[in-house]
Amino acid sequence: ETGVTQTPRHLVMGMTNKKSLKCEQHLGHNAMYWYKQSAKKPLELMFVYSLEERVENNSVPSRFSPECPNSSHLFLHLHTLQPEDSALYLCASSQENSGGVQGYTFGSGTRLTVV
Amino acid sequence: AQKITQTQPGMFVQEKEAVTLDCTYDTSDQSYGLFWYKQPSSGEMIFLIYQGSYDEQNATEGRYSLNFQKARKSANLVISASQLGDSAMYFCAMRDGSWGKLQFGAGTQVVVTP
Numbered sequence A: 001e002t003g004v005t006q007t008p009r010h011l012v013m014g015m016t017n018k019k020s021l022k023c024e025q026h027l028g029h030n031a032m033y034w035y036k037q038s039a040k041k042p043l044e045l046m047f048v049y050s051l052e053e054r055v056e057n058n059s060v061p062s063r064f065s066p067e068c069p070n071s072s073h074l075f076l077h078l079h080t081l082q083p084e085d086s087a088l089y090l091c092a093s094s095q096e097n098s099g100g101v102q103g104y105t106f107g108s109g110t111r112l113t114v115v
Numbered sequence B: 001a002q003k004i005t006q007t008q009p010g011m012f013v014q015e016k017e018a019v020t021l022d023c024t025y026d027t028s029d030q031s032y033g034l035f036w037y038k039q040p041s042s043g044e045m046i047f048l049i050y051q052g053s054y055d056e057q058n059a060t061e062g063r064y065s066l067n068f069q070k071a072r073k074s075a076n077l078v079i080s081a082s083q084l085g086d087s088a089m090y091f092c093a094m095r096d097g098s099w100g101k102l103q104f105g106a107g108t109q110v111v112v113t114p
Helices: none
Strands: A004-007 A010-013 A018-025 A031-037 A044-050 A053-057 A064-070 A073-079 A087-094 A110-114 B010-014 B019-021 B032-039 B046-052 B064-069 B074-079 B088-096 B108-113
Touching: A004 A087, A010 A018, A018 A031, A018 A087, A031 A073, A044 A064, A044 A073, A053 A064, B010 B019, B019 B108, B032 B064, B032 B074, B046 B064, B046 B074, B074 B088
Parallel strands: A010 A110, B010 B108
Antiparallel strands: A004 A018, A018 A073, A031 A044, A031 A087, A044 A053, A064 A073, A087 A110, B019 B074, B032 B046, B032 B088, B064 B074, B088 B108
């Protein structure tokens, strides 16, 4: 496989459920990101991991818990979500510190619905 | 403060016509990069084109070209010979600084009609 793969593509969960989103990149990149895309809002950066260490957490509620066990995998653990958390969650990766300004490669996203 | 501004929420364009999508940005850094992404209804973000702040020539990739006007801080995307498959959301994005994050504009919805 190549690129950035996200699973599942669609997820419906109740407010009391616990679920996890998975992201895997096959590009040898050293940084990974979670973005949230709600209807009619710009993409919001949630978390940044560089070399498996979290370097940024943009005031995201604690009901979202990221995990980066290695440079190829990124998880977003979800618990006790609210209906307003329904959105498209996009994972991305990039190769940092390699010279120049690098773009991100995105996955196809997980469309989450909280009921 | 919003660093990327896309003023066109939506546009209709006829097949085979060209369309220009506006993007202005704000940064005090000298080194930065500007990106355009396409997002079809399926959700994936597809990279289209990149312009570096030090690039003297406008970037081109097939039917996509970037009209980079540095002094005006604008980076408009031009899609030539539109096709039905071009119907999608288009996002302008910027990275600035040595460890700047990729920041996105609000997007422009393009609908190509036969």
